[in-house]
Amino acid sequence: MISQHGGKMSPVRVFIFIVLLAALISISxxxxxxxxxxxxxxxxxxxxxxxxxxxxxxxxASADVMLKLVPVFNGLAIILTIALTILTVRWYIGTxxxxxxxxxxxxxxxxxxxxxxxxxxxxxxxxxCTSFKPSGQELIINKSNPFDIVPSEPxxxxxxxxxxxxxxxxxMASEDPIEQKKNFGTYFLNSLLVATTAAFLVTLFASMxxxxxSKKELPYKQQIFMLLLATMMIPGMMFxxxxxxxxxxxxxxxxxxxxxxxxLASVFGxxxxxxxxxxxxxxxxxxxQIDGASEWQVFRVVIVPLAFPIILTxxxxxxxxxxxxxxxxxxxxxxxxxxxxxxxxxxxLFRGQYxxxxxLIMSASCFSIVPIAVLFLFAQRYFIEGMTQGAVKE
Amino acid sequence: MDEKKxxxxxxxxxxxLVFVCWxxxxxxxxxxxxxxxxxxxxxxxxxxxxxxVIKEWEAQNASFTIRPVRIPFDGHKPKLRTALTVGQGxxxxxxxWSFVCELARKNAVVDLETFNFSQIRGQYLKAPxxxxxxxxxxxxxxxxxxxxxMFYNKxxxxxxxxxxxxxxxxxxxxxxxxxxxxxxxxxxxxAMSNTLWWNLxxxxxxxxxxxSADGKxxxxxxxxxxxxxxxxxxxxxxxxxxxxxxxxxAISPEQGFVNGKYxxxxxxxxxxxxxxxxxxxxxxxxxxxxxxxxxxxVGGTDTVIFKHxxxxxxxYDFLTFFTNAKNQARxxxxxxxLPINLGAYDLVEFENEHLKTFMxxxxxxxxxPVVTSYGLLEDMVxxxxxxxxxxxxxxxEALTSAAAKIEERILNQ
Numbered sequence: 001m002i003s004q005h006g007g008k009m010s011p012v013r014v015f016i017f018i019v020l021l022a023a024l025i026s027i028s029x030x031x032x033x034x035x036x037x038x039x040x041x042x043x044x045x046x047x048x049x050x051x052x053x054x055x056x057x058x059x060x061a062s063a064d065v066m067l068k069l070v071p072v073f074n075g076l077a078i079i080l081t082i083a084l085t086i087l088t089v090r091w092y093i094g095t096x097x098x099x100x101x102x103x104x105x106x107x108x109x110x111x112x113x114x115x116x117x118x119x120x121x122x123x124x125x126x127x128x129c130t131s132f133k134p135s136g137q138e139l140i141i142n143k144s145n146p147f148d149i150v151p152s153e154p155x156x157x158x159x160x161x162x163x164x165x166x167x168x169x170x171x172m173a174s175e176d177p178i179e180q181k182k183n184f185g186t187y188f189l190n191s192l193l194v195a196t197t198a199a200f201l202v203t204l205f206a207s208m209x210x211x212x213x214s215k216k217e218l219p220y221k222q223q224i225f226m227l228l229l230a231t232m233m234i235p236g237m238m239f240x241x242x243x244x245x246x247x248x249x250x251x252x253x254x255x256x257x258x259x260x261x262x263x264l265a266s267v268f269g270x271x272x273x274x275x276x277x278x279x280x281x282x283x284x285x286x287x288x289q290i291d292g293a294s295e296w297q298v299f300r301v302v303i304v305p306l307a308f309p310i311i312l313t314x315x316x317x318x319x320x321x322x323x324x325x326x327x328x329x330x331x332x333x334x335x336x337x338x339x340x341x342x343x344x345x346x347x348x349l350f351r352g353q354y355x356x357x358x359x360l361i362m363s364a365s366c367f368s369i370v371p372i373a374v375l376f377l378f379a380q381r382y383f384i385e386g387m388t389q390g391a392v393k394e
Numbered sequence: 395m396d397e398k399k400x401x402x403x404x405x406x407x408x409x410x411l412v413f414v415c416w417x418x419x420x421x422x423x424x425x426x427x428x429x430x431x432x433x434x435x436x437x438x439x440x441x442x443x444x445x446x447v448i449k450e451w452e453a454q455n456a457s458f459t460i461r462p463v464r465i466p467f468d469g470h471k472p473k474l475r476t477a478l479t480v481g482q483g484x485x486x487x488x489x490x491w492s493f494v495c496e497l498a499r500k501n502a503v504v505d506l507e508t509f510n511f512s513q514i515r516g517q518y519l520k521a522p523x524x525x526x527x528x529x530x531x532x533x534x535x536x537x538x539x540x541x542x543x544m545f546y547n548k549x550x551x552x553x554x555x556x557x558x559x560x561x562x563x564x565x566x567x568x569x570x571x572x573x574x575x576x577x578x579x580x581x582x583x584x585a586m587s588n589t590l591w592w593n594l595x596x597x598x599x600x601x602x603x604x605x606s607a608d609g610k611x612x613x614x615x616x617x618x619x620x621x622x623x624x625x626x627x628x629x630x631x632x633x634x635x636x637x638x639x640x641x642x643x644a645i646s647p648e649q650g651f652v653n654g655k656y657x658x659x660x661x662x663x664x665x666x667x668x669x670x671x672x673x674x675x676x677x678x679x680x681x682x683x684x685x686x687x688x689x690x691x692v693g694g695t696d697t698v699i700f701k702h703x704x705x706x707x708x709x710y711d712f713l714t715f716f717t718n719a720k721n722q723a724r725x726x727x728x729x730x731x732l733p734i735n736l737g738a739y740d741l742v743e744f745e746n747e748h749l750k751t752f753m754x755x756x757x758x759x760x761x762x763p764v765v766t767s768y769g770l771l772e773d774m775v776x777x778x779x780x781x782x783x784x785x786x787x788x789x790x791e792a793l794t795s796a797a798a799k800i801e802e803r804i805l806n807q
Contacts, residue, residue, distance in 0.1 A: 134671055135667070135668055135671055136652075136667070136668035136669060136670065136671025136672050137671060137672060139648060139649040139652050139653070140652050140653060140672055141649075141653050143653075143654075168438070168439075168442075189411065189415045190415070192411065193411055193412065193415055193416065196408055196411075197412075240476070241476060241479055241480075244476050244479075244480060245479070245480050248480045248482060253482065256416060326469070327469070327472060330466070330469040330472065330473055331472065331473060331476045331477075335433070335463045335464060335465050336431070336461060336463050339417075345466060345469070348466035348467075348468045348469055349464065349466045351466065351467060351468050352435070352437055352467055352664070353435070353467050353490065353664075353693070353694070353695065354540070354662055354664045354665075354693065355664045355665065355668075378400065
């Protein structure tokens with residue numbers, strides 16, 4: 001058959017289109033089905049826990065509702081998939097024959113990207129789903145559909161336990177004022193404070209140090225820098241006990257200062273920033289000096305704005321390090337005082353000798369990834385820029 | 395909102411956070427009583443009962459107060475090591491059974507005979523008690539114990555036309571296992587882990603010892619131990635009734651069991667409540683008997699008193715009160731746990747049938763290998779066991795090599 005534009009209707013092309021369409025249909029059905037079910041599940045979990053006595057009794061009610069809603073989720077997924085299929089087919093037919101190869105390439109690209117997104121986001125989706133599962137159901141795989149990981153008996157118990165607003169915790173907390181503070185909110189704020197302060201101070205000190213090593217003349221500069229770098233070769237574990245001893249001698253055991261004070265001098269940070277600052281032309285500094293800028297002004301007006309992406313990268317890396325630094329924070333935590341417990345240490349309290357409460361850990365993790373996600377969303381442009389710039393030096 | 399505004403808002407939020415949350419001082423009750431710090435790793439429910447027991451003890455000891463401090467189990471060893479190094483340790487602590495030996499040999503904990511422990515020691519179950527026996531002296535009072543038993547999926551037994559019960563001997567186990575296994579459907583009779591602790595039941599049913607009684611030699615290369623490991627390997631290679639759950643990345647025994655893939659697994663009582671929530675029909679039976687009868691391993695924790703505490707006597711008094719028959723009976727009935735006090739065995743009435751099986755299984759438990767560094771022992775044995783299971787070595791070669799390594803790197807250090 002010859003089309004009006006003169007191009008041939010290639011059977012190979014049609015075959016590829018059908019294969020891609022089949023892939024599109026299955027991806028769309030599975031993904032949208034799960035997403036619809038997840039949305040319904042969250043609403044059901046909230047609705048079922050309202051007005052219900054807080055306890056295990058909430059589970060069967062939500063299970064009933066979920067069972068009734070199954071046709072709705074499936075229906076919605078089917079409607080969406082059919083709509084998408086019709087749209088794609090019309091689109092394909094509407095495309096000029098000579099552009100159809102490009103269309104197929106694009107379609108393939110988008111499908112591959114969607115699969116990539118699914119693979120990357122799957123662990124987070126699993127985390128969200130598991131946090132709604134009642135204890136004991138975390139590891140069960142749906143027999144009829146192994147891809148179905150959305151719980152069919154959703155419960156808010158895990159979130160309530162983590163935030164200590166379930167009945168048992170409330171009763172316990174009313175007896176003891178210290179007990180009241182032992183909750184996820186306290187740990188979260190402690191960690192936020194520790195990580196932010198540490199990240200800010202580290203970037204401040206490291207950028208000043210890097211400026212000196214990069215742009216200033218001082219005797220034995222190279223040797224001192226090499227000496228500093230040499231300390232990176234020694235594993236941090238070796239310093240732990242002496243550092244802990246010093247912290248105790250300084251009377252800082254169990255305080256927020258203890259959580260990050262020994263890590264404020266970051267050789268890695270100085271190294272990373274220096275490598276970047278070496279690329280800033282000296283003429284810029286000289287120009288500023290000729291205009292009458294003081295040493296501090298040169299640093300603040302020329303160096304910091306130019307090195308901002310890399311400084312922000314260091315900020316993020318330091319924040320991440322302190323946000324998840326378990327061992328050191330565990331050692332300096334004073335467990336008698338919940339105000340000194342940070343998030344990584346608080347999360348570890350959910351694990352016992354043989355058991356891990358997966359549901360509790362996952363619901364706590366849902367909260368704990370929020371600051372990191374927010375920081376990355378806000379700063380990812382700089383972050384990626386900074387990572388690549390710091391990595392290579394011409 | 396442009397970026398500058400976002401930064402300003404972030405800075406204001408941060409400063410507000412500093413003002414509200416930086417202060418970490420906390421009001422403590424000061425009523426003149428001496429404080430005894432007890433570092434424990436209990437969970438919420440356990441901690442609640444612990445506090446009740448403390449109240450009762452304080453009623454009899456008016457000049458002391460016990461402060462229970464919860465630390466995460468995952469980090470309790472490094473936490474205690476570092477705290478003791480700088481003299482910040484507690485008066486007493488609850489530690490993993492395998493940690494007592496290290497603490498005792500490093501001279502950190504009190505020999506309980508100072509307080510005539512021998513007079514009351516008979517009230518504790520032997521296997522958990524002996525985890526605190528180091529170089530002939532007792533250093534730890536057991537406070538919680540567990541062991542593993544054989545869990546089985548009743549439905550899978552019925553589907554295979556079998557009576558739902560754990561076979562009484564390993565020979566029967568293999569026989570039944572062949573009927574339960576259908577590898578084409580990914581269904582297996584048994585699944586095991588590859589760590590020494592989880593596989594101690596095999597060695598124990600053969601009467602094999604890992605470390606000799608005097609603690610100077612490894613008896614892992616004895617005929618009994620070799621026979622035990624040969625049995626394990628035959629389940630995998632010869633009879634093919636084991637699922638290979640010990641391989642890295644395989645479906646874990648627990649996950650395979652709750653999903654109806656594995657008919658039998660070794661598991662402890664800590665998962666009973668969880669498994670009940672799965673609504674599967676399962677049972678618990680005694681581990682099949684070997685030449686030395688049925689047997690199992692010992693898990694759980696011991697409590698220790700630290701040498702630097704000036705109030706060791708009071709700590710001892712509290713810990714023995716905490717683990718007496720009455721308190722153990724209450725602890726175990728409310729939490730569905732196995733008692734460590736023999737007196738409590740008569741007082742506890744479990745509604746849960748499975749727990750009764752565990753109590754019976756616990757009576758047949760044999761003492762675990764007690765060494766300074768139990769983690770290292772696992773590191774020595776596990777790769778050798780894996781080599782046998784995957785058919786790279788014979789049991790004799792592997793265990794001879796493991797025994798030599800244990801003697802060189804752990805016992806003769």
